[in-house]
Amino acid sequence: MNWLRELLLPEQATVYAGQVDDLFLFIFYISAFFFFLVTALIVFFVWRYRRRAPNERTPKITHNFKLEVAWTVIPLAIVMVIFFWGFHGYLDATVPPRDALEIRVTGKRWVWQFEYPNGTRTLNELRVPLGKPVTLIMTSDDVIHSFYVPSFRIKADLLPDRYTRLWFTPEKEGTHVLFCAEYCGTGHSVMGGKIHVLSESKYRDWLERGDETTQAMPLPELGALLYQSRGCATCHSLDGRRGQGPSFKGIFGHTQRMADGKDALVDENYLRESILQPQARIVEGYQPIMPTFQGLLTEREIQALIEFIKAQK
Numbered sequence: 001m002n003w004l005r006e007l008l009l010p011e012q013a014t015v016y017a018g019q020v021d022d023l024f025l026f027i028f029y030i031s032a033f034f035f036f037l038v039t040a041l042i043v044f045f046v047w048r049y050r051r052r053a054p055n056e057r058t059p060k061i062t063h064n065f066k067l068e069v070a071w072t073v074i075p076l077a078i079v080m081v082i083f084f085w086g087f088h089g090y091l092d093a094t095v096p097p098r099d100a101l102e103i104r105v106t107g108k109r110w111v112w113q114f115e116y117p118n119g120t121r122t123l124n125e126l127r128v129p130l131g132k133p134v135t136l137i138m139t140s141d142d143v144i145h146s147f148y149v150p151s152f153r154i155k156a157d158l159l160p161d162r163y164t165r166l167w168f169t170p171e172k173e174g175t176h177v178l179f180c181a182e183y184c185g186t187g188h189s190v191m192g193g194k195i196h197v198l199s200e201s202k203y204r205d206w207l208e209r210g211d212e213t214t215q216a217m218p219l220p221e222l223g224a225l226l227y228q229s230r231g232c233a234t235c236h237s238l239d240g241r242r243g244q245g246p247s248f249k250g251i252f253g254h255t256q257r258m259a260d261g262k263d264a265l266v267d268e269n270y271l272r273e274s275i276l277q278p279q280a281r282i283v284e285g286y287q288p289i290m291p292t293f294q295g296l297l298t299e300r301e302i303q304a305l306i307e308f309i310k311a312q313k
Contacts, residue, residue, distance in 0.1 A: 013151040013172040013197070019089050020153040026085070030078060093154070096167035100133035107138070107145030107158040108291045110187030111231035112178065120207060121296050123230045124193040126178070128170055129203040135167040141291065146182035149195060155181055170197040186244065187234040219300075223308025226301055235290070238312055245290060246283050248312040257284040271306045 008028070009021055049058070103126070106113040115121045128134045138147060140158040147166060148155040156166045178193035198206065217225070227233055235244035246256070252271075255263045259282040264270055273280055275297065278290035297305070 010150045011172070012153075013174075013176055014153065014168045014170055016089075016093060016168055017151065017153040019092065023082070023085050023089060027082060093167075094165070096135045096165070097133045100135040100167055101129070102135045102137060103128070105136050105138040105147065105158070106141055107147070107180070107184075107191075108141040109143065109185050109289060110180075110191040110234045111291065112147075112191070112193045113296065116207065118207060123293075123296055124178075125196065125229060126193065127196045127198055127203060127206055129200045130170055130173050130197050132200070133167060133169045135165060138164050138166065143184050144182050145180050145184050145191070148179045148181035149176055150179075151176045152195075157182060170195075173197050173199065187231075190234050191231075217304075219304040219307040220311050222301065222304035223306070223311075226297075226305055227308055230293070230297075230305075232305070245286060248309050250313060252310045252312070258282060259284050259286075268306055271309055272302060275302055275305060 009024070012018055012021065102117060104115040105126075106115075111123050112126070113121060113123055114126045136147070138156065138158045139162065140160045142160065144160075145158040146155060147158060149168075151172075152168050152170070154166050154168055156164050158164060174197055176195045176197065178195055180188060180191040182188075184191065227236075237243050237247045238249055240247050240249040251266050253266065255265055258264055261284075264281055270281075274290075276292060276294045278292055279288050282288050293302075
């Protein structure tokens with residue numbers, strides 16, 4: 001039945017995913033069996049006990065003790081099997097190994113922030129070592145978000161002022177898609193991310209040196225990449241359309257009216273301040289909802305975003 005598993009379910013990328021799929025398919029097969037059984041019995045009884053004469057009457061049958069016991073005990077046994085199977089899986093999903101790698105996750109409108117044990121922080125892209133248990137300690141900066149990775153078969157809500165946990169052991173190298181599964185505002189549909197499962201050596205090298213590909217990119221090209229991966233595209237358009245934040249089109253070199261009534265020239269210093277201290281000056285007509293990127297971007301990444309914005313004529 002592997003073809004049915006592949007047809008109904010996403011790829012399995014963690015050890016836990018196999019346990020979830022086995023229980024899901026068990027429930028699916030049981031449901032399908034009884035669906036066809038009940039449907040077949042309905043059709044058979046309609047044909048077998050059809051009225052053959054105008055005055056024919058159905059015999060008076062009050063009950064059948066054996067049949068009543070059967071249709072009570074059998075469903076009860078099936079439900080109890082599902083309960084204990086599911087409870088065992090629930091314990092496996094909520095009790096991480098002691099040696100698990102701990103990564104802190106913060107959800108905010110509309111990005112994911114990841115912080116590693118050595119202090120490295122990334123946005124929307126999580127990197128984990130292959131075959132090593134990983135525990136995610138999660139919270140939210142604003143509203144309820146939901147951390148959902150289909151190929152890992154894990155999902156949990158992130159709540160303000162409270163920590164929730166998830167853990168997994170990745171067993172397939174590659175890139176896996178992360179979604180927010182709880183409606184969290186106008187940018188909910190674009191609050192996505194990626195989880196990169198790397199070999200142990202590649203993971204350690206990345207922690208020490210960073211991504212070599214982005215280090216070699218020209219600044220405007222790197223800025224375009226960051227515009228998408230760091231969530232800028234969620235609020236700032238490139239075509240002049242109004243979003244949650246001002247459009248980047250033609251903004252550089254022009255004056256913006258601030259909420260306090262003062263004017264500010266959009267130059268390199270203004271853009272740098274807006275990236276690192278977004279609440280310092282708010283453009284008139286917009287809400288102070290942009291999160292700070294202090295400590296989340298390297299100096300080169302800040303310069304790259306500034307050069308990208310300058311290029312939006």
